[in-house]
Amino acid sequence: MLTEIRFSGFGGQGIIRCGYIVGKACALFDxxxxxxxxxxxxxxxxxxxxxxxxxxxxxxxxxxxxxxxILVAMSQDAFDKFIGEVRDGALLLIDEDLVKPGNRIIKLKTFAVPATRIAEEMGNKVIANLIMLGFFTAVTELVSLEAMRQAVPGSVPERFLDLNLKGFERGYEFGGGITGKMAKPEKAMESAVSS
Amino acid sequence: MRADPKGVLTGDHYLDGDQACAEGALAAGCRFFAGYPITPSTEIAERFAERIPEAAGVFVQMEDELASMAAVLGAAWGGKKAMTVTSGPGFSLMMENIGLGVMMEVPCVVANVQRGGPSTGLPTLPGQADMMQARWGSHGDYEIIALSPNSPQECFDLVIEAFNLSEQYRVPVMFMMDECVGHLTEKVSIPRPESIEIVDRKWYRGRKENYLPYAVNGDLVPAMVKAGDGYRFHATGLTHDERGYPSTTWQTQEKCVHRLVNKIRQNAENIIKVEKDNVDDADVLVVSYGISSRVAVPAIQQARQQGIRVGHLRLITVWPFPEKMIRELAGRVKAFVMPEINYGQMVFEVERCAAGKAETYLVPHGGGWVHDPKNILQVIEAAAA
Structure with missing residues (x-):
């Protein structure tokens, strides 16, 4: 099976790093x-x-x-720019405070996480991308949790490694909370629309 | 000979093609790098600059590409394995000194991460339009070796091969990457140093007073010495005799050029590497190299699903060109199809060797992006019809 993913946002959010870490996790550890x-x-x-x-x-x-x-959007600009290219039935992952999908998500399964807000609560908004990656790992099940945990060290600045790993775990928990055994993606979509 | 462990980052890594090229050079024993930054090759220089202190080598950012190539030639005469990296505009500036390297028979590697041209063209986007320049971009008559990787893993593996060939045949080797291969990030497995085969320079071991820098016996490749080790030698761009002294007669020229050309031509079969897929039963044969060799695969798979007997011949070595192989295949296949990110370069070599025995189709692309596999499929279908 082949899966195509676009990580998008604005420069400075660590968007390229997101692609790198998931790619590294899949290629080296999965x-x-x-x-x-x-x-x-x-x-x-x-x-x-x-x-x-x-x-x-x-x-x-x-x-x-x-x-x-799969489209991951961490800014409205990026969402507007890339939403047109996704496949029907694609997964959309958004930072819910920064992206308002409006009514264009009918054919998408949308998952929302306040990644930047959680990062700020944890003391540094630079880890918003790792929160998104934790969330991504939980809801897409494309890459294993263990592989992601192995891929983060060496992929973020050493002095922020602990904070990044904590952010990743928080995002993963948040994602588990949404998709947990009870909820289906469609359910998550409704919650995103109503928010 | 085995690789120097200091340069070898054994293990699995997630690297782009540029970074993998730098790691391959380090593993090959390259300990001198001179260059001038240019997109999309800069990451090779950055990676090399970052890593070279661990391997006790030298990185110099030069004032331009002319000086970069000159410094590489000097370093090689100083006994080092040396390389430079660039892209189209810088490759043009290096041509004069690449010719000097050919004439003085200096082992070294020049990587060109090709972008769209002519001139400054498309700095951040791919091209494959420097293939003929790699062959004959410098003036005069010579043969060159050029390799074309199609993945980060191959950037690592093949740049080692490039250094080995440059040492074996004492010739600058052109490492013809493209922006796509340079900037794709994939898994790169770096073996242990003891399993990396390294070709060392052919050193002169005789008495100092008997040394003739361009004397050969048998294999057309003269033995080399290190500048500063007390040997008297003269290296020049002028036509020279066995002593290295200028001798501008037609007789010396004949001897000199004959050897420059034939040390490669006579060994072409040993140098040439290709990858074959479904060649034996093919009616149509796709011939490709670099990123186009990957983009062509979905088209080939689709064509086979449609019942077209199409095979794939990937050129890993682009120069010397596999003339003999194409001549033989031309008698067996109906047509060759060649996708290139240019308006026809290597395809003319295919056409020449096909010599009218098989049709030759170019799938051109002006540069800036890769082919849509559908366009390659259409030409395969037309060629099979």
């Missing part, structure tokens, strides 16, 4: 193939930016995303 492509446009701090990841059980030849199965 025994899958994972190809990440960096986009080299005029993106800069504050403007929409993204990273593309293709994950597969088999060798990946064509290395680029075509239409994502």
């Amino acid at each position: 025994n899958k193939y994972a190809t990440m492509a960096q986009s080299f446009g005029p993106e800069a701090r504050g403007s929409a930016c993204s990273s593309e990841l293709v994950v597969s059980d088999e060798r990946i030849f064509y290395p680029y995303m075509t239409r994502p199965h």
